[in-house]
Amino acid sequence: MAIMLKMDDVNVFYGAIHAIKGINLEVDQGEIVTLIGANGAGKSTTLRTISGLLKPKTGTITFEDKIISGQPAHKIVEFGISQVPEGRRIFANMTVMENLELGAYVRTDKNGIKEDLKRVFKHFPRLAERKKQEAGTLSGGEQQMLAMGRALMSSPRLLLLDEPSMGLAPLLIKEIFEIIKDINKAGTTILLVEQNANMALSIANRAYVLETGKITLSGSAKELSNSEDVRKAYLGG
Structure with a gap:
């Protein structure tokens, strides 16, 4: 390897x-x-x-x-390389979707971003259900999922x-x-x-x-x- x-x-x-x-x-x-x-x-x-x-x-x-x-x-x-920080550090007053979009801020490949969003929702179906919800209103577990989903949106290796x-x-x-x-x-x-x-x-x-x-x-x-x-x-x- x-x-x-x-x-x-x-x-x-x-x-x-x-x-x-x-x-x-x-x-x-x-x-x-x-x-x-x-x-x-x-x-x-x-x-x-x-x-x-x-x-x-x-x-x-x-x-x-x-x-x-x-x-x-x-x-x-x-x-x-992407990091999910300790204590989650999500953007509480933005929606779940806005948090995820921010994760892809270094990317310009629109189709790739769409694919990765699908992938994130597959890993975390609860985020898909709460797309429009303010991130600060999520439970601790959902916030952790959002922090992980956001990091995955930069398509890290x-x-x-x-x-x-x-x-x-x-x-x-x-x-x-x-x-x-x-x-x-x-x-x-x-x-x-x-x-x-x-x-x-x-x-x-x-x-x-x-x-x-x-x-x-x-x-x-x-x-x-x-x-x-x-x-x-x-x-x-």
Whole structure:
């Protein structure tokens, strides 16, 4: 499998705080890779650095053999990477449809956009039913679906998901994770940051454990699920 995304000795600082410490990470085309770790371990910072919202101080990030570290966020969307931010961040006073249209703002291929809209509604039938509704009036689960649908409208080859299960009821979490699997099966590579380590490892191919800005463990999702250390720290076992 071709390596799609590679982080090479990436260091990120917030002022004087060394948030990401020499991270090396790879995502192969077609995979679901998950990044697990405690709150404040640097998971969201890692995603924000890939998507261009933060600039690494040193190290390189390569996507499909292009160096993308240091590029502005809108450029990174054009390269084919889209992020679903933590806490959803939808545009509450716009309709569901307007939110989805905004997701396609870098595109000019009208027919492709139409096709992707159909695809989004296939993944999320509830959004189709609520097209004209103001996004702020949706339930938490529907807002999460909208945030994911909006990210898919840029037709990404790599989707970055930041805590998609946050604040959702267990049944909805199951549903969201089924949809993540479907999106992956339909051809989108996924890098998933998730506090619910059990769920994340159940759908991922590979996983990295992040502790205070450093990767301390990596391997197949199965290996990490069976690791004594991971079980104790993250799987409630």
